[in-house]
Amino acid sequence: AQSVTQLGSHVSVSEGALVLLRCNYSSSVPPYLFWYVQYPNQGLQLLLKYTSAATLVKGINGFEAEFKKSETSFHLTKPSAHMSDAAEYFCAVSAPDQAGTALIFGKGTTLSVSS
């Protein structure tokens, strides 16, 4: 069975500081991995995805993530936080090459950005 662990339910950074949100996965085979963002009272928006191509994945809003098989990690980073980045971030995993399969989500990390 696949699972995702997000370390840190709440991360606080200053505007302009590095953002690092941690995600570790468990899967018997290299999975597909995703980061979604949820702004207050909104749905889930895809930030970026890893689907077995390049291990460093660039997404929207300046975010990127690196797939590290040896560490079973897919941490999300952004070099310089902006106030508008404050939101809930979810890491998710799915089985590779299987259409229609479930996304398994982590518990989420709330990012706060202070001025």
Next chain:
Amino acid sequence: EPEVTQTPSHQVTQMGQEVILRCVPISNHLYFYWYRQILGQKVEFLVSFYNNEISEKSEIFDDQFSVERPDGSNFTLKIRSTKLEDSAMYFCASSVSQGEQYFGPGTRLTVT
């Protein structure tokens, strides 16, 4: 840009009542999903649907739940007899094939 839409945005119902949550997936997508998020908890998979049948479901998706694609555009989730613990945000999603799923804005279901 195409998007998944959901109606209503908020539904209040009494325990034991039936509710139907509606979704319009992105038009060229073939796979449809329902997820739920209980307040303060993680997003949980309920069911996936392809070619007019369920392709995968979780243990949450018991006999109280059903899904249907009644026409070429809508995708619905029915809860036959709601319980207090069904109160949650319900998200519909769709995808072309494997890979990213696109989520709607959600329906907040409140069971009183």
